[in-house]
Amino acid sequence: MDLTTRYLGLELRNPLVAGAGPFNAELDNIKRLEDLGAGAVVLPSIFEEQIEHEQQLMEDLITVGTDSYAEALTYFPSQAAYAVDPVRYLDLIRRATAAVDIPVIGSLNGATDHGWVEYARQIEEAGADAVELNIYFIPSDLDLTGRAVEQRYIDILKTVKAAVRIPVAVKIGPYFSAIGNMARELDKAGADGLVLFNRFYQPDIDLERLALVSDLDLSRPNECRLPLLWLGVLAGRVKASLAASTGVDSAVEVVKYLLAGADVVMTTSALLREGVQHIQSLRDGLEHWLAARGIHSLAAIRGCMSHRNIPDPMAFERANYIRILQGYGRK
Structure with missing residues (x-):
């Protein structure tokens, strides 16, 4: 059975990708994911704040005492010229790409178009096959317009694309006023891939302590409908x-995601709940579904339920919304 697929211009043996998660920070887990059938691995995100923090630490270290010895000022380059990296992350990329044959994708999490661009170059130099930009930005400034928010995403993408030669994917959230147009603008700006969707982690309130609580709420299958909708709308149109x-x-x-038009399907929460071995269950389940229907290639099903390909594309739009509401309770 042919499960091969292309993502970001890379050849994958199947469409199952272990999404960015803490389990991917261990080389042994990355090896196991390959053995268990993963098509690619996205490493955990390195955060813009981590990079800037380490840059500041290095700046502090190299400037200590330089006021006592004037000539010492020439010993070290400035912070701007001295790119400091979280060394272990780059080392993980080197070791992972040397140890496995599946693509290894680096992940950058940030909110600006500076501070992490040089690090994107270093991710490329360490051997990553691609980089995923996980743009996590909450526009809490009430003077910030929707267009300004969109432009920030585009500026980040363009800046990173100008800095590296490897493919760049952008992971976005579902809260743009016109997701389709935003996807097209990112596509025009050079995105090699779009990941739908980023899950923003909102705070809760502890009523006993009257304090904000931040915790990790793993995703569940009922959350797939929104990305399913937009994958179906975008498939074949970007x-x-x-x-x-x-x-x-x-x-x-x-x-379902493949039928809607996804090139690859990423999972993180399920691997956190079930362990990395769950990737094999996903692959086996996909193969079983295809075999039961006499289908021998993903090409035969990918996108066949997209907006472009179904007989009634209005099922993705307002007419179906009205039909559902009017028909509720009549069965």
């Missing part, structure tokens, strides 16, 4: 690869 990244708990969600 050049960028499309990755699904929410609510993938079983092969059921994998198949």
Whole structure:
């Protein structure tokens, strides 16, 4: 059975990608994911704040005492010229790319178009096959317009694209006023892939302590409908690869995303709940679904349920919304 697929211009043996998560920070887990059938691995995100923090630490270290010895000022380059990296992350990329044959994708999490660009170059130099920009930005400034928010995403992408030669994917959230247009603008700006969607972690309130609580709420299958909608709308209408990244708990969600038009399907929460061995269950389930229907290639099903390909594309739009509401309770 042919499960091969292309994502970001890379050849993958199947569409199952271990999304950015803490389990991917261990080389042994990356090796196991390859052995268990993962098509690619996205490393955990390195955060813009971490990079800037280490740069500041290095600046502090190299300037200590320089006021006592004037000539010492020439010993070290300035912070701007001295790119400091979280060394272990780059080392993980080097070791992982040397140890496995599947693509290893670095992940950068940030909110500005500076401070992490040089690090993107270093990710490339360390051997990563691609980089995923996980742009996590909450526009809490009430003077910030929607267009300004969109432009920030585009500026980050363009800046990183200008700095590296490896493919660049952009992971976005679902809260743009016109997601389709935003996807097209990112596509035009050079995104090699779009990952739908980033899950923003909102705070809760502890009523006993009257304090904000931040915790990790793992995704569930019922959350797949929003990315399913937009993957179906975008499939075949943008050049960028499309990755699904929410609510993938079983092969059921994998198949649905592929039918909608996803090139790859990423899972993180399920691997956190079930362990990295769950990637094999997803692959086996996908193969079983295809075999039961006499389908021998993903090309036969990918996108066949997208907006472009279904007989009634209005099922993605307002007419279906009205039909659902009017028909509720009549069965």
